Amino acid sequence: MRIGIVCHPTIGGSGLIATQLGIGLARIGYEVHFISHARPFKLVDEKGIxxxxxxxxxxPLFDDPLYTFALTAKIVEIANTYDLDLVHAHYSIPHSLCAYLASEITHKKFPTVTTIHGTDVTVVGQDKPLYPLNRFSINKSTVxxxxxxxxxxxxxxxxDIRKSIExxxxFIDLDVFSPKHASLERRRMLASDDEKILMHISNFRPVKNTEAVIETFHMVQAKVNARLVLLGNGPDLxxxxxxxxxxxxxxxxxxLGDVMHVENxxxxADCVFQPSYHESFSMVALEAMACGVPTVTSNADGIPEVVExxxxxxxxxxxxxLAMAKDIIDVLxxxxxxxxxxxxxxxxAEQNFCWSDKIAEYVKCYENAILKY
Ligand code: GMT
Structure with missing residues (x-):
């Protein structure tokens, strides 16, 4: 099968999952075509990618680069040139609509799969003018x-989506995110030996509730000798x-700012702390679990499906x-x-979020989309 994957290339969960999915598919023999305005931040060179x-x-007439037009045109070009069997849009805005439009334009029609990642419906997707476009394109996706x-x-x-949503x-690469990569040398670069390490990783947007990270840590450090290590960048920094x-x-x-290899x-860390207002899943919580690190998180949205x-x-x-500070103090x-x-x-993490199992689920979903189309 020849698959097109459309995703945001910047650091973030949706681009990461799209990338890992594409790599996993290529390793089992698929031809995978990533389409984006920059190379996805974790995309490696491998056969089939x-x-x-x-x-x-x-x-000069246009003030902006008309990204949605440019993306749609690129999907059309790649689908025609490489005879794509299917295009998978990660994060519905604007990818789902672009993939659908492209599928209406190409010589050979192709099914589209949209994966909703979170803020594309909970935050950005709530923007009034965008709402009908988002709803239209989700309803138009084959799967x-x-x-x-x-x-x-x-x-x-x-x-008001009438079709089924799977x-x-x-998922996570359990060899890359693993307690075996803990290193005393690296730990000593972050904190002194007598300090516990509390860690938070995010894009520092309001949805991540980062003020609560600081206020909670303020209480924690009054009771436990601890250091707060923050990874990521964003508007609230x-x-x-x-x-x-x-x-x-x-x-x-x-x-620490943006870190390419958070798995190192x-x-x-002794505890990872994520008090988000919204989190469809929380890749950070899963990454911590895979690394054998306890989490203290909010109970927002999909987090209780990840954390037990x-x-x-x-x-x-x-x-x-108060409750989060108490829990962190208990763990530390x-x-x-x-x-x-x-x-x-x-x-x-091993039992429920293993990479190969989820690749197999996506393969089934593609087969289903092709059959349905
Ligand atoms: O965490 C973010 O805000 C980035 C965002 C993204 O689209 O990259 O993450 C969303 O998708 C991730 C992958 O599916 C989920 O693990 C995150 O929970 C989700 N974020 C939110 O729902 C806020």
């Missing part, structure tokens, strides 16, 4: 999938830095910073609890 860059349309039962329910209700959980200064904890917080950093309360981590309401001050939860999370 092609990358096609979308160039913006540069004409729709999403990453948790929560997200399926939410999308069906909020977008849930395929996100400056506000967060200011808050650290105002609370007098700037010395206890390390900002996460196994060195009291077993692999603790969950609370996103604004309950009880080595046995930390190890037990870490080991349980690792096992849960």
């Amino acid at each position: 092609f990358f096609h860059c979308v160039e913006g349309i540069d004409y 729709v999938t999403t990453v948790s039962n929560f997200q399926r329910r939410y999308t069906k209700e909020q977008f 849930v395929i959980y996100n 400056n506000k967060i830095k200011l808050l650290c200064q105002q609370l007098g904890i700037a010395e206890k917080v390390t900002f 950093i996460i196994p060195n 309360q009291g077993k692999s981590g603790f969950m609370s309401e996103p604004n309950d910073i 001050s009880d080595t046995q609890l930390q190890q037990r939860m870490g080991a349980y999370g690792r096992k849960r």
